[in-house]
Amino acid sequence: MSALSSSNWDRRSVLRAAAGLAALGPLAACGGNTGREGGGSSGKSLVQYFHAYGEAGTQEAIKRYAKAYDEARVTTQWITGTNFESKLFSSLLTDNAPDVFEFHPQLQLIKSGQVAPLDDILGPVKDDFNPADIKSHTVDGKVYGVRMIDDPQFFFYRKSLLEKAGIGVPQTLDELAEAADKLTTDKVKGLFLGNNMTSTNYALVWAAGADQLNDRNEIAYHTDDVAAALKTYRRMFTSGHLLLDAPADYWDPSALVQGLTAIQWCGMWAMPVMQKSLGDDLGIFPFPSAASGAEPAVYNGGWSMFVNAKGRHVDLAKEYVKWLWIDQ
Incomplete structure (x- = not known):
């Protein structure tokens, strides 16, 4: 099999950058600023967690999209190093837990009621997704999480x-x-x-x-x-x-x-x-x-976006996920 053509890859990389799939290098997290002070036309705020990707150009993209969301002020925290999972899970036990976060399908998160079902935003577009991605995110007939990245x-x-x-x-x-x-x-x-x-x-x-x-x-x-x-x-x-x-x-x-x-x-x-x-x-x-x-x-391989079912603005978080990963 020959190498993929540059034109095909350029189109793919542009799409991925535009969607804000990755971060550039190690970035400091946002420290004590949880982004909950209000913002956007609704006066509400959302926090999203990402692990620090290594691909160039998309740090700016994800921040640009977050800033462009009119319904809330969206703050992004990039978790550096190899401790993303432990930092995410410990944060979910606190009042400063993220409203949306990336991770992999995990039965424990669903059974504990930590993540919200997303059938209401995914239902009309389920056929646009890889069937395996829908299946891996489905428990008892409900779909949890939006697959953001499929990386073979x-x-x-x-x-x-x-x-x-x-x-x-x-x-x-x-x-x-x-x-x-x-x-x-x-x-x-x-x-x-x-x-x-x-x-x-x-x-x-x-x-x-x-x-x-x-x-x-x-x-x-x-x-x-x-x-x-x-x-x-x-x-x-x-x-x-x-x-x-x-x-x-x-x-x-x-x-x-x-x-x-x-x-x-x-x-x-x-x-x-x-x-x-x-x-x-x-x-x-x-x-x-x-x-x-x-x-x-x-x-x-890949990553998925989940909505924290125990967050302060669950419906708004779901609307943001729909806006970012479906509408865009």
């Missing part, structure tokens, strides 16, 4: 290095292991799966023809094919052909861009940096088949 993850590679080694794009997991072997030199490792090799867990199971759970919510990945795929991973780990100590983990494209590896698992969020650095030398392919008859797999 792939293997990205240097075309010139594969051509020099005389190998094609791997179609199976065994071929990926062979490619890692042939691409490894005294200066470049053949493959980067992340520093702890856990970033591809879901994709590996799917590519082996299995799943995490079955229809009865029972473990479904204890199959011979998944075991065989894990043995291949073990063989790659001990072979010396994997990059295991990169300065940044898989989510950062620097390992590929700086020539530390020939193939790297990463996400679409890193495409602008990779395309700018590698141009036409950049290629992309899904997680290859890991069992006979199994299909290649793509892991779709």
Whole structure:
């Protein structure tokens, strides 16, 4: 599979920036200013929580959209570092909890009544969403949360290095292991799966023809094919052909861009940096088949926006979420 065209990516990046999906680098949170002093035409205020994204240009976008909302003063708090979840959960127990926040679908938040159902704002546009996103946010027939980002993850590679080694794009997991072997030199490792090799867990199971759970919510990945795929991973780990100590983990494209590896698992969020650095030398392919008859797999990551059902202005918060993530 060839690299995506620059025109396609430019359109996607513009849309994402316009929607304010990400933040630029580490930003200080808003400190003691909760933004509840009043604002907008309603005289009311809302607070939204985001973790600090690493993509350029969207810090300004999210603030611009928040400022443009006429019905309330919207204050954004960017949570830096790796403590977003703990800071969010501790905040939800206080009077200064956010009115809206990003997170992942979690049954505990729903069962505890922490997040509000959003069927009234999502109902008319449910068919516009990926069915899997609606399903993953639905409990007892009600939909909780608006999926903001669908970010698929792939293997990205240097075309010139594969051509020099005389190998094609791997179609199976065994071929990926062979490619890692042939691409490894005294200066470049053949493959980067992340520093702890856990970033591809879901994709590996799917590519082996299995799943995490079955229809009865029972473990479904204890199959011979998944075991065989894990043995291949073990063989790659001990072979010396994997990059295991990169300065940044898989989510950062620097390992590929700086020539530390020939193939790297990463996400679409890193495409602008990779395309700018590698141009036409950049290629992309899904997680290859890991069992006979199994299909290649793509892991779709992302974030969703939730409304705090215990907040002060639940209806206004829902209207803001509708305005920002549906109307816009």
